Amino acid sequence: MNGFTYHEPTTWPAAQDLIAREPDATMLAGGTAFTLLLRQGLIRPTTVVSLRRISGANRILADSHGGLWIGAMATHSTVVRSPEVRRNWPEFADAAATVATLRIRNQATIGGSVAHADPASDVPVMLAALDAQVIVRKPNAAPRVPIDQLFIDTFTTSLAPGEFIESIQIAGRGPNTRAVYLKYTPRSVDDYATVSVAARAEVEEGRLRAPRIFLGAVGGRPMRAMSVEAALGDGTEARAFADAAALVRSDIDPIDDVRGSAEYKREMARVFVERALRTLVA
């Protein structure tokens, strides 16, 4: 492990200034992924800018429409325990609670998880299903990027050098909005998903409208189940779920690894999409 210069700015502008001066700097949030990459020799940073001392960067706020504003440096544990999240989007808190172990959740941040863009992570998949917006800091601007557009491929986002995530916004829900996150970890409760499914929809009298379904660990990014969404259409009843869920095989691109063969993951994607749909209307 080689030495590096380490900075801890205390305001967003100070962080931006540092990044402007050191465009090759590595941004450090909770550090759980950073430390693994460093220990395995996969990254050799020369400059590290930690965001841990930026005041207010870990805040979680609720707006008057039931929406959420989650500071990039909020940890998974903060989300799990947040009264605001519990009130407005308890399903998001549940998804954050499936991540790794308590020690990791106490350290790993929501912004870090999104920026790291590990396709097997949990929170990015759920945020994609919830149609979250990412507030990006860049010189002279703070654009909002739909999170689905932020994810490009494994460990790759659309963020340019010098840009970083300040916060993530989730719009409020309607009275009939349902959401669910299912994570399938057949080896150990403390594992990356073999496959995960995040789904949201409007549900009235057992019928499902406007479904939005993403899967984790089955492609280079959170994979949208376009064919399933199209087949479900508007007002689908539960008896059509199995046939619609079977279409997910063509929406994903899993690989063989220690968590299962690609073929098994396709089968499990089908099973868990159907289970997610059933959960939405239950």
Add this chain to the structure above:
Amino acid sequence: MIEGDAATSAPAGARTSTDVFATPERRVEGHGKVTGAADFAADIKRDGMLHVAFVGSPYPHALVRRVDVSGARTAPGVRAVLAGADVRPARFGRRLQDWPVLAWDRVRFIGDRVAAVAADTLEHAEAAAALVDVEYEEQPAIFDAEAALADGAPVLHPDAADYAVVARRGEQVKRSPVPHPNLQGHEVHEHGDVAGGFAKAARIFEHTFRVPPVHQAYIEPRAALVWIEGDVTHVVSTNKAPFSLREQMAQTLDLPAESIVVHTPHVGGDFGGKGLSLDEHALVFLARATKQPVRSLLRYADELQISNTRHGAVIHLRTGIDRDGRITAHESRVIFDGGAYAAGKPVNSLMPGDAMLTLAGYHVPAARVEASAVYTNHLPAGHDRAPGQPQNSFAAESHIDLIARELGIDPLDFRERNAIRAGQIDIHGDQWHASEVPRVLATLRREAKWDAPLASSHPSSAQGRGRGVALGVRHVGRGKTSMELTLGPDGSVEVKTGAPDQGGGAHTMIQRVVARELDLGPERVRIEQLDTATSPVDPGVGGSRVTPVHGNAALDGARKIKAALAEGRAAPITVTGTAEQQQHMYGAYAYAIEVELDRETGAFKITDATLVADVGTVINPVAVRGQLEGGFAFGLGQAAMEELVIDDGRVVTANLGDYKIPTIGDVPKLRLVLITDAPGPGPFGAKSVGELANAAITGAVANAVANAGARVYSLPITAEKVFAELHQGHSPA
């Protein structure tokens, strides 16, 4: 006597209510470990200490044509760079010394070391190691143990005739001849009329099982520190058997054993793996070259890629059964993947200790057992908690279950019918003079409510249920040791032992045995661990030996103090407690497991688990419970999730995120029932528990999952394998 709770109930043989054994123990080393004051090998530092990095082979099998260290030697901070030519012909190993300290002519697995760098910092050492230029000539590699035994297979150790065998108690041991050059060890056992037994069988059953290599997954990676003072070489090691390491290093380095002093501080878990030391040998050469202390810490990624794993195995079993459902004959062939070197195996057979135990706890009137450990181009295999048993137990207990269900006999009835009883002979042809196996099974039937109907599941439901049982036996350890006991003028006792405590509670056990015999409070007995220069010779920790061997030596010492007091001698009194335990005896245990199976995914969870264990007198009630519950969790990992995945010689699961072991959230509640009134050969009737319960859990899980609908013939029993079985329509009765 049977207990529900080992931590609070009095063990059998308790004489009084104030008996020291009845009180939950306080660990001798507990305070130091909890406060961080306890030193592990990596905590020990010396002034001027250099740091080491190794250069490993990227090829599973290659000839080393040229090693150019000139770039590394001139790199900043570098004090020494050594290649194979600098250490030749030094090879190391626990029994057979077949592993070159640094390879000089041939590498045999990915990671096999060809050069070592000592530098001022680890960063300097690693940077220089990257500058070592090695020219290899790739050779055909062997990744399949059965293929290694084919005619014309590449011979991985053409120089095997030159390999030294570590002397045993000073006596030179010769390696047994092997019928194929790629065999590490090979044995055939036969007893009874095997052909006749099969001829009179009403049915003959034959199955093949596969078990992958797994890692011990101790929390503390290996660490070593070496410095030389005059003629004396000092070694700080994570090795759990310091005297054995001294013998091995003496052989490797051609030094008198007395000139090597091994210090083993606290050991952070062992599970059989810490008997083999890797870096210590190269460190001696580097310490000589630099005249400075040299230390190395193995990264966990290296632990998983180059240290000694449990052997993967292919196990063929064939058993004849008569009309009454009794075993008439048994035939087995076990092929262990020994990897690139046999160095990790401490026994003369050069196979896992229980390589030949292909049916455990049964009356076997006739048997032919053939076992082999084979050289391949995988990382070297070695010992791992109850060596040989987890592989054989999974195969045998699955095989027994398949037979019972095929015959329409309840699997527990079938085991009771064939359980070994006093006067009968086992798979090795040995007669048992006593057997707790029938009682263990009867107790399991009652405690697990085996005869109560299983909560049934509707056939169309996504959930299936199943129940499985498995039987296991484990020998009580044998061996000899001695330790020094001193009764001080204040009436307290100091015990000096050479045995490390690798976490099992050895020192606390010694303390409590002495306290009980001398009727002292345990806090009045202090344990001091000595290095190999000052301690009496000690075999170290392993082989289920500590309680029956070290415990008896402690008891012998306490009795000698008692006798000296009776003769009127006054403190201080110093005696040597010795023990030699050669009695062949077994502890028996059995599991009953219930699972709930998700038929849509193949995932299952354990909904009920019972373990009945025959443990003899309990000395450390908390540790006994910890060892048995820990053995259960340890075995559960191998049942359901652990596999060191090796792809063309490369370990794919090279971190603990990909190589999963159970967390507490994966371990179901265990109903633990102890049988304590069948005395063992240990002090006050104790037996061994450290390796008692981890093997048979794999078979119990396999049998429960089979009962729920999917028979899996290989470990681990993953959801994907279960799913494949369910959807191929293999639905066993």
